[in-house]
Amino acid sequence: MDRLLVMSVFVAVAEEESFAGAARRLAMSPPAVTRAVASLEAHLGVKLLNRTTRYVRVTEAGQRYLDDARRVIAAADEADEAAAGINAAPRGHVTLTAPVSFGRLHVMPCVVDYLARYPETEVSALLLDRVVNLVEEGVDVGVRIGELPDASFKALRVGQIRRVLCASPDYIARHGAPTTPEQLAHHQIIAATSVSPMVEWRFEREGEAHAVRIRPRLTVTNNDAAIAAIARGAGIARLLSYQVAEHLAAGSLQVLLADYEPPPMPIHVIHREGRQASAKVRALVDLLVAHLRAEGSLQSPAAGVPGQVSMPIANMD
Known part of the structure; x- marks a missing residue:
């Protein structure tokens, strides 16, 4: 059994919530996908997926294994790209996260540019108004607003907001x-x-x-x-x-x-790569940093801004 292959098949089934969908994504036959997942469950002695005629969902054990499998696959991709050389063209799947409004206004234009520059890449953008745990949720790159309590990630400051x-x-x-x-x-x-x-x-x-x-x-x-x-x-x-x-x-x-006004809040681009970032992550981080640092509205000081007014109080209606 090719462990990395069956892990990839299981991840595809879990993410697509469908054996047929995973087969299309991986360009495999549906029976081959079914056999791969069955062999993995037999090897582990654990049921990873609940199946009905209407849906496929991961079990509690399956969710834990899914998180671990994503990390293993990402590490293998990193090793491949590092062996191919630092100048290898970015390729493969990248997941990033950002707050909803900020992502719509400032991150998505950069993602579109990234996809146009690197045709062999794919991006999943998680625009969520909550703090996403990069490791637990399999996210490669994040844009964070506010102070960073966790110093375990590589962080690049790109601006501030008020x-x-x-x-x-x-x-x-x-x-x-x-x-x-x-x-x-x-x-x-x-x-x-x-x-x-x-x-x-x-x-x-x-x-x-x-x-x-x-x-x-x-x-x-x-x-x-x-x-x-x-x-x-x-x-x-x-x-x-x-x-x-x-x-x-x-x-x-x-x-x-x-x-x-209270002190401005910093904006950082963070990622969880090790000593040698993969080409796909490095390229996305570089684009995000350049784009956000060039955005004037994210660099403005706290005072003396356009539209600021100070006037006496008028009578209330």
Whole structure:
């Protein structure tokens, strides 16, 4: 039994959730795929897959073996590419992860460029608003926003983003601009959260922390909805600078209380390769780093940004 081959077959079946789908992916016959998985289960003495006429799913033992098999296959691919030489053309499958909005705006254009440059590569992009464990979930490259608690990965800093309060010029003209965080209690707040009817926003000025609890007038479950609401003059929202960069540049939104912004959050490209990164990962990391470092909206300082306003409070309607 070719262990690496049957591992690859099992991974394909688990990911496709279908023997027929795995057969098409691997250019094998369905009976050959079935025999390979059966021989692997017989060798291990463990049931890896639950099969019915409608679906194929991994068992609990199968999920653990799937994670390990992915790592073994990735290590074998690395060894092949290292033996082929550092100048080998990138080829094979790469999995990357990034936050949803950031991935859509800044990572996907780079992925499209990567696929166009290297026709023998394939990419799976996991755009998720949670921290993905690269090792456990078989991910090669990640884009992380915020401080990195785990120093076990190779990390390249590519920029920073800020938490900004924004409102439209129309809202500011009608309601005025707050000059301290405490004055937000007198404004219409739009919050992108579904956790609690009360929101606590933290601010910082000259090393002094400010925490303000606010009851939002409108609560939405994603940032795009919050941006749409404040662009129409519905109130003030707290967002990440990259999410509103185009609106700020166009003047349709303006930044409030910039002097009270907390410190910027760093952006890193991380990967889990060893001493010698594979060509496919190295090429993707290089493209991501170059693209993100060239993006001006990710390099801006915390103060003096376009769209920032500071004005006296007008009478409330």
